[in-house]
Amino acid sequence: MLVRATESNGVVTLTLNRPEARNALNLELMRALREAVERVASTPNVRVLILAGEGRSFCAGMDLKGVAADPVVMGSMLTELAETTLALRNVHCPTIAAVQGAAIGGGCGLMVVCDFAVTHADAKLGYPEVDLGISPAVVAPWLVRKIGAGRARAMLLMGGTMSGQAGLDAGLVTHLVAAELVQSTAVELAQRLITGGPKALAATKKWLNELDESYNREVVLQGARLSAEQIRSEEAQSRIRDRLKGV
Amino acid sequence: MHAMQISPVRVSRMCDGAVRRVTLSNADSRNVMNDGFFDAMEIALDGIPQLPSFDTKNPLPVAAVDHPFVVLIDADGPSFCAGFDLRECVEHAQSASRFVELLGALTWRIRSSATIVVASVQGAALAGGCALAASCDIVIASPKAKFGYPVHRIGISPAVSLPILARTLSGSASRMLALSGEVVSAAAALRMGLIHRVIEDEAALSSAAVEFAAALAKKGPRALLSTKMFLNRLDLTDDATAAGAATHASMGTAMHEECRTMLGSFWAARSNG
Numbered sequence: 001m002l003v004r005a006t007e008s009n010g011v012v013t014l015t016l017n018r019p020e021a022r023n024a025l026n027l028e029l030m031r032a033l034r035e036a037v038e039r040v041a042s043t044p045n046v047r048v049l050i051l052a053g054e055g056r057s058f059c060a061g062m063d064l065k066g067v068a069a070d071p072v073v074m075g076s077m078l079t080e081l082a083e084t085t086l087a088l089r090n091v092h093c094p095t096i097a098a099v100q101g102a103a104i105g106g107g108c109g110l111m112v113v114c115d116f117a118v119t120h121a122d123a124k125l126g127y128p129e130v131d132l133g134i135s136p137a138v139v140a141p142w143l144v145r146k147i148g149a150g151r152a153r154a155m156l157l158m159g160g161t162m163s164g165q166a167g168l169d170a171g172l173v174t175h176l177v178a179a180e181l182v183q184s185t186a187v188e189l190a191q192r193l194i195t196g197g198p199k200a201l202a203a204t205k206k207w208l209n210e211l212d213e214s215y216n217r218e219v220v221l222q223g224a225r226l227s228a229e230q231i232r233s234e235e236a237q238s239r240i241r242d243r244l245k246g247v
Numbered sequence: 248m249h250a251m252q253i254s255p256v257r258v259s260r261m262c263d264g265a266v267r268r269v270t271l272s273n274a275d276s277r278n279v280m281n282d283g284f285f286d287a288m289e290i291a292l293d294g295i296p297q298l299p300s301f302d303t304k305n306p307l308p309v310a311a312v313d314h315p316f317v318v319l320i321d322a323d324g325p326s327f328c329a330g331f332d333l334r335e336c337v338e339h340a341q342s343a344s345r346f347v348e349l350l351g352a353l354t355w356r357i358r359s360s361a362t363i364v365v366a367s368v369q370g371a372a373l374a375g376g377c378a379l380a381a382s383c384d385i386v387i388a389s390p391k392a393k394f395g396y397p398v399h400r401i402g403i404s405p406a407v408s409l410p411i412l413a414r415t416l417s418g419s420a421s422r423m424l425a426l427s428g429e430v431v432s433a434a435a436a437l438r439m440g441l442i443h444r445v446i447e448d449e450a451a452l453s454s455a456a457v458e459f460a461a462a463l464a465k466k467g468p469r470a471l472l473s474t475k476m477f478l479n480r481l482d483l484t485d486d487a488t489a490a491g492a493a494t495h496a497s498m499g500t501a502m503h504e505e506c507r508t509m510l511g512s513f514w515a516a517r518s519n520g
Contacts, residue, residue: 130474133467137477147440149482150415154385154443156474157363159466219481222301226477235467 002032004054005039010047011190012040019055024063025106027073030080037087047198048190049095051088051114052183058099058119059107068231068240075228078138081106082224085113085142089214092202094193098186100179104161105129109139112146112172115205118186120179123164125172129227130159132243133236137223145212147171256287257323260315261457265464267295267315267362268457274324280375281332281342285349289356292318296361298472301480312468314362319460320383321367321453327392328376333401337514343403343501350375351407351494354382358411358484361472363463367456368392368442369449373430378408381415384475386442387456388433389449394441395430401513402506406496410489414482416440 004015014036016023023029040046053059062081067073088095088110097103097111099119108125111117119125127143129136136143136156144152147170155170167173177185193201209215230236255273260266269291271278278284295314322328331350336343357364357379366372366383371393380386380394396405405412405425413421420439423429436442446455463471479485500506 130466130470133470135470135474135477137474140474140477141481144478144481148415148417149478149484150440151443153415153475153478153482156478157384157463157471158443222480223477226473230470230473233469235469239467 002029003036005036007046010045010194011050011187012043012046012048013050013052014040016051016053016059019053021063022055022057022060022102023053023107024060024065025077025081026063026067027077027080029063030077030084034080034084034087037084037091040093041087041091044092047093047194049091049093050098050186050190051095051110052098052186053100053107055101057101057107058097058103059110060102061105061107064240065244068244069237071228071232074231075225078224078228078231079221081109082138082220085109085139086217086220088113089142089209092205093198094201094205096186096189098183099123099125099164099173100182105136106139108172109136109142112139113142116175116189117167117173118175118177118182118189119164119167119173120182121163121165121176122179123167124161125164125167126159126161127156128159128161130157131239133230133233133239135227135230137226137230138220140223141216141220143172145214254287255284256291258291261319262317262461262464265315265468266317266319266460267291268319268321268460271320271322271328274322274326276332277324277326277329277371278322278376279329279332280346280350281335282345282349284332285346285353288353292356292360297356297359298361298476298479298485301476301485312361312472316362316468316472317460317463318360318362318364319367319456320364320379321456322369324370326370326376327366327368327372328379329371330374330376330398333510333514337510340507343506343510344498346375347403347407347497347501348494350378351490351497354378354408354411355487355490357382358479361475363471363475365456365460365463367452368394368433369452371430374398374405378405378411381408381411381441385459387444387446387452387459388436388442389452390433390445390447391449392433392436392442392445393430394424394433394436395428396425397428397430399426399428400509402500402503402509404497404500406493406500408493410486410493411484414484
């Protein structure tokens with residue numbers, strides 16, 4: 001099972017379950033995640049959603065191995081990532097990313113679209129796409145909404161990665177704890193959140209989504225199309241080939 | 248004997264031409280903006296095309312990149328840029344509004360250019376100088392840098408900078424900067440998100456800026472430029488109508504009697520003391 005769902009007292013945890021690939025996002029994993037998220041969205045008595053990753057890393061980003069040169073598959077993957085982030089944002093209840101190890105590229109996108117993110121100081125976060133000749137446009141709308149356009153501009157154009165501490169300073173992360181406490185802190189935060197009125201929380205989240213234009217599907221899908229176009233370019237393809245060869 | 252004409256801007260090539268370094272070099276005049284400055288900046292950016300408009304049907308129209316795709320703007324002397332040449336504005340009634348128009352064109356040129364623009368700010372970036380820095384994609388600074396729009400005291404509105412400023416910062420920070428005229432430290436500008444990195448060792452700023460630009464030049468140029476184009480769309484800084492309207496709003500104040508009076512008083516007070 002690519003995404004494991006567990007429930008306890010109204011708190012649903014969805015766990016990316018591809019630890020052998022550091023939960024790198026392939027089409028199957030993203031589809032499974034989106035379906036699971038949509039099930040949560042259609043279950044009004046779910047009070048909090050926790051998104052987690054099995055193994056050492058939360059999510060290493062898009063799984064480019066074997067598919068980077070296939071424009072049809074890449075286009076589908078980037079559209080699926082866009083749809084998955086839209087589904088996560090549309091969930092009626094608060095969402096928490098519990099991030100251990102790494103959240104890179106699309107994985108960082110999943111973290112940032114959640115309302116809260118818990119991680120540890122030496123986690124590895126960020127958007128190194130431009131280093132690979134790829135554009136992070138697909139996840140850019142969520143970052144701009146999360147940390148503001150000026151900071152997002154610098155972060156996405158500079159590429160590279162940052163520590164969990166730097167992620168907290170930049171506003172990507174809301175809670176920083178010891179690595180061994182990431183999961184339990186996410187659960188404690190969820191327990192605190194369910195003491196709030198579910199309708200009040202849902203109404204507040206919906207209003208925040210309206211205010212920051214999170215319901216603008218088209219701009220996220222435009223970002224996916226731009227990222228898909230860019231990854232087809234020779235600039236991206238040659239850099240990806242070198243990376244996968246370990247050059 | 249004529250005084251030697253010193254160009255207000257110096258241009259050099261780095262990284263096999265991938266990076267163009269544009270150094271504001273009129274240090275004795277704190278790199279003030281006047282006709283000579285704006286002319287020199289136009290020449291300095293020559294050959295760098297504008298980004299195409301975002302087209303949903305053709306999301307990646309950025310063609311092959313054969314021009315410098317990173318520009319580093321830095322400055323000689325203790326000030327990055329002190330804003331308009333106020334002596335010129337006092338002596339010639341039309342200069343202030345013309346400088347506003349040229350500033351609007353320059354900031355639009357930078358924001359919409361097909362190149363990643365990095366500003367390295369070592370001292371005061373005030374008024375038009377702050378607008379110049381804010382229009383750049385990435386700003387690094389020394390701890391001694393200062394930022395702000397102290398322009399209401401001369402009767403000019405900083406509206407020309409607002410289409411970018413209001414999209415870059417939170418509403419709270421952009422209103423504070425644009426309405427108060429307060430000059431803030433590099434640390435405060437970093438907290439606001441106006442700048443992105445402070446190099447604690449001020450002597451190392453120049454080399455850090457060069458290293459930074461060189462690191463950008465190693466990234467995928469098409470990826471960088473298409474990402475900039477999409478970011479401009481996301482934060483609406485690709486809106487030429489808004490940019491034009493903002494320039495006109497500032498020009499309106501610069502042409503008003505209030506500006507002439509306040510500017511005259513300000514200059515007289517400064518000259519007397």
